[in-house]
Amino acid sequence: MSKYKNPNSLQTTALQCERGGRVLFDNLAFELHAGEALLVQGANGSGKTSLLRIITGLTTAIEGDVLWNGALITDDEQAYQRELLFIGHQAAIKQELSVRENLRLHYALNGCEADSMVDLAEKVGLRQRLGVICSRLSAGQQRRVSLARLFLSEQPLWILDEPLTALDVDFIATIEARLQTHLANGGMLILTTHRGLDLGTATVRHLDLNKSAKN
């Protein structure tokens, strides 16, 4: 059932993060295995985005390590980053480019050929909008362009920061279905969200940053 070579695991040990002289979280440890999801919760400013960035390796924690399959992610950063898909809370699409051009960038980011672009646009409901410059799209449509990467991704570890912002109910259901497939295939998921999310039968772990905060 697992489409990934070996069952992956992600582990953190005693992570500490500081922003502007304030400790956001301390001694944060969790483990995540293939097919599991981690739901990071917490109030605004509790360090959710910082945590996700630490897990991607973009930021380094003051203390503590992130381990991918038992090895430090800094040991072979490139190999690790090949295994993960990160979609931040900013849409990361270029406003000056058309939907088609942005999707083409997605393909390139994923390192594959842009052969099924119309299908991809169909999946995110933007088939009629392929030629439109992204700055003319609504916030929700821009988010759809950004989330189109989920339908291309072959990476086992998905890290999503507030993926559901500005989406309509129909598309949230599409994304939920996609996340469920990913987990059923043995993928891993870490996400922050302020609203409920139906992840089906997958094991969902919860991480509440309010509890691990130190004032």
Added chain:
Amino acid sequence: MRLFLFIFKRDMLLAIRRRRELANPLVFFIMVVSMFPLGVTPDHAFLAELSAGVIWVTALLAALMSMDSMFRSDYDDGSLEQLLLMPGSKVVLIGAKIAAHWVSIGLPLVIIAPLMSFLLFLPSQALPSLIITLLISTPILSLLGAVGVALTLSLRGGGVLSSLLTLPFYVPVLIFSTMAINAAAVNQPVSGYYALLAAFLIVSILLVPFAVVAALRVSYN
């Protein structure tokens, strides 16, 4: 190499879409240089003496004011994170971004500068050295500017700070370039200046991408 071409093409496409923003430094350059004879004196001999300095200082400032565009919009909309997480060497990625910046900002300056030099009566025997110094040195400006911009990305209003950081490193480039042009104007040998500038360029090409990768890491922390 594929990564380099991909980033280069992406940035060039974006630069073309942002033509107006791109024209800014070029228009600044043309305006300042053409105001000079009006504001100072239309005297040939006097302007000829000033011309190398004026063209170079203006080109340098025009380049400086465009530096922020190298990473700013990618940082603000989150695409820079995505690029940094891309499979492949980060050094190549940064190199490609700097190269695209030079082609879209530096190269137009190199092309327009000879035209502007006629306005300031630059001696004709100095024209080749003007073009050569600009050709060697504008890439240095883009490279050094990239470090300053990368270091100050996470600061609001980092533009001023990054200019202050970068400007001292621009000074040697300015000095050797104008010295070369002035030497050429009086028919003295100039190859020594070219060699120095070229050495500066090579060292920058070799070191700057690594420095920028490190600086971006600081900005994201």
